[in-house]
Each structure stands twice: as structure tokens, then as C-alpha cells.
Amino acid sequence: MNNDVRARREERGLSQAGLAEEVGVTRQTINSIERGRYDPSLELAFALAAFFECRIEDLFDPDGDEAE
Amino acid sequence: MDRKHRSARRLGTDGWTPMTGIGVGSGGGPGGTSTVSTRRRYRRLLFGSVGLGVAANVALRLLSYPVAAEAAYWVGIVGFLAVWQFSPVQLFDERDAELERRASTLTLVAAAVVLVLGASGARTLGALGVYDAPPFVEGVLYGYVGLFVVFAVAYGWVSWTR
Numbered sequence: 001m002n003n004d005v006r007a008r009r010e011e012r013g014l015s016q017a018g019l020a021e022e023v024g025v026t027r028q029t030i031n032s033i034e035r036g037r038y039d040p041s042l043e044l045a046f047a048l049a050a051f052f053e054c055r056i057e058d059l060f061d062p063d064g065d066e067a068e
Numbered sequence: 069m070d071r072k073h074r075s076a077r078r079l080g081t082d083g084w085t086p087m088t089g090i091g092v093g094s095g096g097g098p099g100g101t102s103t104v105s106t107r108r109r110y111r112r113l114l115f116g117s118v119g120l121g122v123a124a125n126v127a128l129r130l131l132s133y134p135v136a137a138e139a140a141y142w143v144g145i146v147g148f149l150a151v152w153q154f155s156p157v158q159l160f161d162e163r164d165a166e167l168e169r170r171a172s173t174l175t176l177v178a179a180a181v182v183l184v185l186g187a188s189g190a191r192t193l194g195a196l197g198v199y200d201a202p203p204f205v206e207g208v209l210y211g212y213v214g215l216f217v218v219f220a221v222a223y224g225w226v227s228w229t230r
Contacts, residue, residue, distance in 0.1 A: 017104045024103065024161070025161040026164070028163065029162070032163060041162050043162075
């Protein structure tokens with residue numbers, strides 16, 4: 001699934017570890033999400049959207065797959 | 069108040085805390101201690117404890133101290149349980165659970181292949197008089213059968229309770 005997490009995180013000058021801490025997961029989870037290797041649960045998607053102050057659909061695009 | 073603090077407060081006032089079930093433990097979040105580094109430290113303690121216990125067990129048995137070996141093993145196990153139970157942070161998150169689920173599926177597939185091929189092969193070779201599998205092999209195959217019985221019971225229990 002395509003997502004905008006990396007761009008929004010970097011916009012805020014946050015590290016992956018920093019974002020991970022904010023939403024309560026491991027840095028590896030954030031890394032996997034950004035690389036399109038892991039699709040977060042609804043709960044985590046809501047947490048990310050709330051943190052970035054946007055809607056889930058602004059953050060995630062179900063039509064894309066950017067897995068490396 | 070900066071953006072991240074506002075964001076965290078908004079989550080709180082919505083009556084919803086992110087990842088309470090699987091990610092966030094105490095001590096994290098804005099202004100708190102580093103959850104990520106704390107989690108890493110406690111995970112090392114968790115696996116290090118049982119790893120050291122097993123290593124000490126093997127070493128002490130080799131040195132002919134069987135009772136001390138078992139004591140060291142149990143110290144490791146108790147350490148593991150203590151860290152698991154009393155860690156101030158969640159040690160695993162949802163991705164860990166997903167990895168565990170996928171690894172479990174792969175393990176079950178591997179066990180099924182071994183059981184199906186092994187049981188049939190052992191029976192066929194025995195019937196043809198080519199090779200009689202030793203009791204050890206039979207025991208291993210029954211062990212795999214037991215694994216699937218446990219899986220079936222666990223699956224039924226989880227289905228029933230969810």
C-alpha cells in the first residue's frame with residue numbers, strides 16, 4: 001500500500017524512532033510501513049492519522065503498492 | 069505548546085489512547101522516557117535471561133554439575149517471566165504479532181509436510197519390508213500429531229472466544 005508517512009515524518013523533522021515513540025510501536029514497524037512492506041492495523045492507522053492531523057485516506061492509498 | 073504535544077493531547081481528549089493494547093506502555097510519549105530504547109533494553113533482558121540460563125545449563129552439565137545446571141536454567145526462565153510480566157513498556161507491537169503469525173503458519177506447513185511424507189513413507193517402507201522405522205522416528209511423528217492436536221484445540225478455543 002502506498003503511503004505518505006515518510007514525507008510527513010520528514011516534514012516534521014522526526015526520526016523513525018521519534019515517530020515510533022509517538023504512536024507506540026517499534027522503529028522497525030515505522031520503517032516497514034514506510035517501505036510498504038507492512039500494512040498497519042486500523043488502530044495504528046488512526047494513530048498515525050491523528051498524529052499527522054489528517055485523514056487516514058490522506059496518509060494511505062490502497063490502490064498503490066510501493067513494496068521494494 | 070508544539071505540534072507533537074498538541075497532537076498527543078488531542079488523542080487524549082478524544083478518549084482514545086494510541087496502541088494501548090499492543091504498543092504503548094507506561095513511560096513513553098511526549099516528555100516521557102524513551103519507550104523505544106526502554107523496549108529494546110527490556111527485550112534484550114528478556115531473551116538474554118533465558119539465553120544465559122540455557123547456556124549456563126549446558127556448561128554446568130558438561131562440567132558435571134547437574135543440579136546447579138537445572139538451577140541456572142530455572143533462574144533464566146524465572147528471569148524471562150519476570151521481565152515479561154513486570155516490564156514497564158510493551159515489549160512487542162503489532163508487527164511483531166504479524167511476524168509471529170506468519171512464522172507460525174510456515175512452521176505448521178513445514179510440520180505438515182514432514183508428517184504427511186514421513187508417516188506415509190514410514191508405513192510404505194515398512195509394508196514393503198524395505199525399512200523398519202525405529203521407535204524414535206515413530207515417536208517424532210506422534211509428536212507432530214500431538215502438535216496438530218494442540219493447534220486444533222487452540223484454534224477452536226480462540227474461535228469460540230472471539
